Every structure is written in structure tokens, then in C-alpha cells.
Amino acid sequence: MIITVASFKGGVGKTTTAIHLAAFLQTQGETLLIDADPNRSATTWASRGSLPFEVIDEWRSPSRIRRFDYVVIDTRARPAHEDLALLTDGCDLLVLPTTPDVLALDALTLTLEHLHEVGATRYRILITIVPPKPNRDGDRVKAMLQDAKMPVFETGIRRLSAYQKAAQAGTAIAAIKDPRALEGWQDYVQVGTELLASFGVPVKA
Numbered sequence: 004m005i006i007t008v009a010s011f012k013g014g015v016g017k018t019t020t021a022i023h024l025a026a027f028l029q030t031q032g033e034t035l036l037i038d039a040d041p042n043r044s045a046t047t048w049a050s051r052g053s054l055p056f057e058v059i060d061e062w063r064s065p066s067r068i069r070r071f072d073y074v075v076i077d078t079r080a081r082p083a084h085e086d087l088a089l090l091t092d093g094c095d096l097l098v099l100p101t102t103p104d105v106l107a108l109d110a111l112t113l114t115l116e117h118l119h120e121v122g123a124t125r126y127r128i129l130i131t132i133v134p135p136k137p138n139r140d141g142d143r144v145k146a147m148l149q150d151a152k153m154p155v156f157e158t159g160i161r162r163l164s165a166y167q168k169a170a171q172a173g174t175a176i177a178a179i180k181d182p183r184a185l186e187g188w189q190d191y192v193q194v195g196t197e198l199l200a201s202f203g204v205p206v207k208a
């Protein structure tokens with residue numbers, strides 16, 4: 004199964020999502036993360052510490068993919084129109100992270116228009132960096148997308164400083180000593196569970 008993480012806007016949590024989805028999927032089967040962002044953020048993240056899966060760049064990937072049960076692809080922000088079509092064609096699901104704010108939603112609208120133009124249907128929106136209550140932006144944006152019949156993950160990813168610590172330490176959030184690290188990990192476990200369920204794949208305990 005190939006999962007691509009993409010968005011037109013930068014800084015919406017693509018790399019964080021790719022790393023944590025890969026960490027979850029590795030608990031379910033052999034997983035590879037392909038770093039297709041020329042900034043090589045995922046590669047740099049991996050080089051600082053240790054992750055439970057392999058990270059390689061897109062130039063080395065084609066021959067390697069076949070051995071893996073799950074492949075997660077992290078991409079650059081603002082893909083060219085043709086790239087988005089290619090990205091969608093080559094994967095089983097496109098995960099589109101967006102933060103619950105106006106600018107990110109404008110960029111998401113643009114992405115969805117492009118996807119519609121190229122006839123893509125296999126995508127799902129993930130609301131990320133959700134501010135804590137009493138702020139309700141995460142819920143509001145989810146309800147809005149659901150009203151518009153957009154495919155959106157039920158689970159949103161909460162805003163937690165432990166994700167930045169994880170990036171610095173070169174690990175997944177679960178390995179970070181922070182009182183809220185486990186909550187962050189659980190968010191991605193739930194997203195991964197939803198993702199697998201959408202393919203009819205049960206999660207192994």
C-alpha cells in the first residue's frame with residue numbers, strides 16, 4: 004500500500020504526518036518512508052536519531068518498493084499541477100494535511116480543485132496542529148468539510164510541542180519524555196487505524 008502525504012501550503016505538518024504514519028504502519032508491517040521533498044526534512048529528521056523504519060530519497064526508491072507492505076511518501080509543498088496528478092496516480096491514498104485556519108483552507112480548496120480536475124478520488128483530509136480547547140477551530144473545520152461531503156479523517160492531530168522535540172531528537176513522538184507525548188502518538192495511531200480500516204485492513208494488536 005502506498006500512502007502519499009501532500010499539500011499546496013508549507014508547514015501544515017506533512018513531514019510530521021509522514022514520519023508518524025510510517026511509525027504506526029511499521030507496527031503493522033514492513034514500512035518504508037520515501038523522502039521526495041528536495042529539502043530532505045524527513046531524511047534530516049531520521050539522521051538525528053533513530054526511527055523504526057528506513058528513510059530513503061526518491062532517486063533510490065523504485066527498485067526497493069516491492070519488498071515493503073507499506074510505503075509512505077513525504078512531498079514538497081506547492082507541487083506543480085502535473086506533479087499532483089502523478090502523485091495521485093501512483094498511490095493508493097493521498098493524505099492532505101491542513102491546519103484549521105483560513106490560509107491553509109484556501110490552499111486546501113486549490114488542492115481539491117486540482118484533484119477534481121485530474122479526476123482523483125482517493126484522498127482524505129487530515130486536520131493538523133489543532134489548537135487546544137476552548138478553541139474550537141479543529142471541530143469547526145471538520146464539520147465544515149463534512150458538510151461539504153469532503154473525505155476527512157475523524158481524528159485530528161492536536162498541537163503539541165512534543166512533535167518539535169521529536170523532530171529534534173530524530174525519533175517519533177512516542178519516544179519523547181513529555182507528559183503529553185503519548186496523547187500525540189495516540190492521535191496518529193487513530194489516524195492510521197482509520198486509514199487501514201478504509202482499506203478493510205484490521206489493525207494487529
Ligand SMILES: Nc1ncnc2c1ncn2[C@@H]1O[C@H](COP(=O)(O)OP(=O)(O)OP(=O)(O)O)[C@@H](O)[C@H]1O
Binds near residue numbers: 014019160161164166
Ligand atoms: N501536531 C503538531 N503540533 C505542534 N507542532 C507541529 C505539529 N505538527 C507539525 N508541527 C510543527 O510545525 C512545523 C511544520 O511541520 P512539518 O515540517 O511537519 O510541516 P510540512 O508541511 O512538512 O512543512 P514543509 O512544507 O516545509 O515541508 C514544524 O516545526 C513541526 O515541528
Ligand SMILES: [Mg+2]
Binds near residue numbers: 017018019040044
Ligand atoms: Mg515537510
